Structures are given as C-alpha cells and as structure tokens.
Amino acid sequence: MTIPVEKAKWMYETMAKIRYFEDEMEKAYGEGKSPVFNIGAGPVPGEMHLATGQEPAAVGICAHLTAEDTVTSPHRPHHHAIAKNVDLNKMTAEIFGKATGLSKGKGGHMHLFDPAVKFSCGGIVGAGIPHAVGAALAAQMKNKDWVAVAFIGEGAANQGSFHESLNMAGLWKLPLIIVVENNEYGISVSKKASTAIESNDKRAAAYSNVAGAYVKDNDPEEMYRVSEEAVRRARSGEGPTIIEIETYRYLGHFQGDPELYREQSEVPSLREKDPILKWKNELIEKFSVPVQEIQEMENRARQAVDDAYRFARESEEPVLSSALEDVFI
C-alpha cells in the first residue's frame, strides 16, 4: 500500500506544526516560572501536558478523518486538536486564558472544545471513550458514515470506561476507533508495572466485532495504514477497532515533573528516532518531494503557529463577571 503523496505531505506539515506548537508552548509555559517553578505563575498557569514526540498517532489517523468525524482526547490533547484542524488561534488563546479562546478562557489546556470540527478533550483519564461511543451511536442512528475516534493513553485502558465502552461498541458494531498511545508511562508508573497484557490491541479478543492492531516504533506510515483499515471498517459498519501505537513521551507527564522514575538516558535515545525527521527523509526519498517544497511546508507550519501565539498574546483577558456566565445556556 502506498500513501497518496498529498496525504504524506499533509502528515509532515501537520507533525511539524504540532512540534512547533509544543516547543513554543514549552517556552511560553516556562515564562514567569523561573528561577523558582510555581505552577500557578506566568502567562500559561496550571498543569501542562505536552505531546512532543507523540505526533504520529495524531496525524496517522486524522489523515482519514473529516470535520464530520468526532475526536475525543484526554489531558494531553494538543497534537490531536491540531491534527483534527481545531482553530489554532482560538485554541492557543484558550490556553492563554483569553476572552478570544475556544471557551473564553474558562477551559484551559485540558478542556478544549471545538464543535465546528467535533473535537473535545478532558482531564479525567478514560472519560472520553464513552463520549466517542455516544458520537458513534449518533452516527449510526442518523445513518451517517461518520466515525468517532477516542485517543487515550495506555494507562486509560485500565479504567472501567475502556472495557464498558468496548463491550457496548462491539455489541452494537459502532463506528468507534480507540487509539491507545502507549508512551510507556502513566505518570510515573510504567506500563509493565500496571498492565496485565502485552499490548492493549490484544484486548480486542475479549469482545465480538472488535479488531485490534499494533503499530510499533512510532511509525507514521504504519499508523496511517492501520488507521485506513480501521476507518474503513468503521464506515462500513463492521465495528470498532483498537489501535495501540508505541510512541514516545520526550517530556515529563507534566511540565515540572521531576521524572525521577525513569533513566535520564532514556529520552536522548528516543529523540534519536524522531518520527518527524524520519518522515522528512521518507518524503524526500520515497515520495520524491523536493527539499524546497518541504521547506515551504515547514515555513507555513511555523507561520501558523507564530500567528496563533501572537493572536493569543495580544488578545484581551476576559472580564471578571464572565466567570458567572455559561453555567446554564
């Protein structure tokens, strides 16, 4: 199977955009937090979970989705949001807590909602899976070929919501895809120390009509290929799929995580296998994309991110009384 060159290019540009975005966020989050780190200080306060290194999971499947398809995402949502084409300016403004943000500054980085592209995320592990089940059920009831994708971390596969959702989705043959991003750690606890199965795609065997697929080594091409089949299955009414992708968390669980639970030599060796650099080489060698065109894609990605950060920084703070609005609509 070959990936259409336009898709391959989209995947590269989107991964580059995600990486720029996360690198910028790492810096922005650090502002006002030195020399002494204080989680509540700076232009971006609160917890911050970055997805640097986890880009292939997001683009490999979102390459097959449209605005009509639903994506739910957990506490580490930026790569999914960008790949799902969430409004980057409004998303960035939200993370800066601005009135122009997706949620007028009320949600923040873990609570991004963009109904225009059917994207949502939340801060409770495993909670997005049943929401995707509901979206898939709605698609089935409306007789649409829409699919619903729930991104989760590998730790979430040990939540009841994962198993309850799969049972229902298998039973009803729902167009659901669960993408398990296995970055090896649920905060400090390794997958090996928390999970009684080698990989979560194997859990598909427990439920009728559920398929499983495993993507190793953070590979964008394999993620694309496996996702294509999962989306085809879902759209044609064959039922749900669990995809587990072996991915890499370059940074801590959250910014400020002392990471005493893992060897410090681990990260440089992960970065050596960087999927974006790998994909860039693929574009040049396999897809014969001229280097100049790649440069243009990178520039466009950089520009979109820069524009979004400028928009966010220059936007107004919400008025205080707005805190009391939106409880009821």
Added chain:
Amino acid sequence: MTTTKQRMLTGNKAMAEAIAIEMERNPDVFVLGEDVGKYGGIFGSTQGLIDRFGEKRVIDTPISETAFIGAAIGAAAEGMRPIVELMFVDFFGVCMDQIYNHMAKIPYMSGGNVKLPMVLMTAVGGGYSDAAQHSQTLYATFAHLPGMKVVAPSTPYDLKGMMASAIRDDNPVVFMFHKSLQGLGWMDPLDAAVGEVPEGEYTVPLGKAKVVREGKDVTIVGLQMTMHYALEAAAKLQEEGIEAEVIDLRSLAPLDRDTIIESVKKTHRLVVVDEDYLSYGMTAEVSASVAESALYELEAPIRRIAIPDVPIPYNRKLEQYVLPGAQRIYDEVIQLMNE
C-alpha cells in the same frame, strides 16, 4: 526569647511521617494508589515510604480507581488498615459507587458487624489555574453522605496528628489534604504550608474544631485555605479595632457544632467561609446549625463566602474572582460590623 528549637515540617512531610509511624506500629497498615511509590504521591503524601517499607506495603496501582478503592474496602473488611489515595478529589466521579454505596454504607448495612478501618486520602483545592476538573474541594459532597468521617486539616501539626487518628479509627475516614498546604516546591510557597511538628507519635482528635484566634466581635469559620485567609483578614481587622475570632473547622463530619455555637454566643456575629460551592454546602450547614441553636444570639444576619455556584474557571483572574480570599473576608466583616 525562646530557646526551644522548633522542628518545622511541610504539610506533605507531616502526613508521610504519620503514615510511616503507623506502618511501624501496625503491620496491617498499607498504602495503595496511583504514583504513591517511587513518585511519593503527586502531592508528596507518601514521600519516602516505599524506600522504608517496600513495594509490598506501598503499592503503585494502575489507573483503576474503582478497582483499587474497592480493593481497599475488601482488604479493610478482612482486618487490614489500608490507606488508599485518590489523586485528586475531582476523580471521585469514576469511583464514587465504591466510596459511597460501599465504603460508607457497609458498616451500617451490616448492623455494625463489618468494620472498614480505612483511610481514603485525597488532594483538594484550587488557586493555581488547574481549571474545573482539578481544582475542587468537594467538601460538602462527601460530608453530606452519612457513613464516612470527613476531615480536612489545615496545618502540618494537624495533618500529622489527624492522619494518625484516621488510621487508628475503625471507621472509614476521608482525609482531605489541601494541595496549597502541602509545601510542595512547585507551588506558590505559603508560610501556612510549613509548621511545627513534634517528632514521634501523637494524635489529634477527629470531629473537633479549634479556635485558632480568639476575639470578641465576630466569629469567622473556615478550614484549610479559608481558615488561613480568615487569620490574614483578622490581623488586618485588628488594625481597625475589630477583634475577630477564627475557628478552624478541621473536621466536616462529624461537625463540631458546639465550638461554633459557643463562639457565636460570645461574638454575636458570624461569617462562614468555604472554598467549595455556595449552595447546599458547608456554609449553609454551619449557618443552619447556628440558626437552630443560637439564632437570638445573632446581632446581624450571617454572611457566607464561597464559590458562587459556578465550576472553577481556568483563567487566573477569573479563578481568583470566584475563590474566597482574605480581602473578601475583610470587606464582608467591615460591612457586617456596620449593620
């Protein structure tokens, strides 16, 4: 000048010390929860325990709150004394059936024949822009439901002493510790998060409030951060010639109504401050208790300060706007004194 050398500890170290002492005293005491091992608890409540007691008694769990809180219940019914950590109180949503329909009810439903000597410890509170799903206290949500003791200590001294009491108690105890009062290096450093903590074992009773500042003009009731804000406001009020009495509630269930009523009988004015939602909350319970038992002692209507029935917003200014603070308490007391 004092020559006694005080031993100062942060809130988290005081808690971990109490757990360590109880684990030494009683081999049935053990800890389980997410990241309680090598990480030492996300808010430091189990710091150093795994090195001392090993991974058989300090157990890192999968992200499976229903299963591991349920397992704590099962182990407690067998006579173990588990301390189970729910990382953020906000995560109660995924496991409340185990907490409320089981942990809180089994002792009663069994006619007292099944004991659940367990502690459910959990981090509460906001003020650092962690938004709506990671900033709640939910004091009243738990305190409303019979069958659990619910405590929320405000000082390192009480964190240690009340943790010891909670572990020794034969009832399920929900032990809420405030993130801002743990003295963690990555949060806003607060003086209140560090305090004198004696070495060795001691207990502080559950269900007893404490008058932390005596005064004759107005009673301010709070707990955890709101108690510290009340003290801050009281110091400022003193400059205006107003002597505020401050009560640290310490326990939500059982609620020490006597201490509050006794104080109101002295001051004849009451302000109740809570870092939880306003309606149906602690402020209402305290106010109703005073209205029932000491209404005619009041010289002015009771004032309540709490989160105005909205989820907690992310934006820092919006969050500060809805959270109670010292200035707000000061302003309310000034107005109250003029009524």
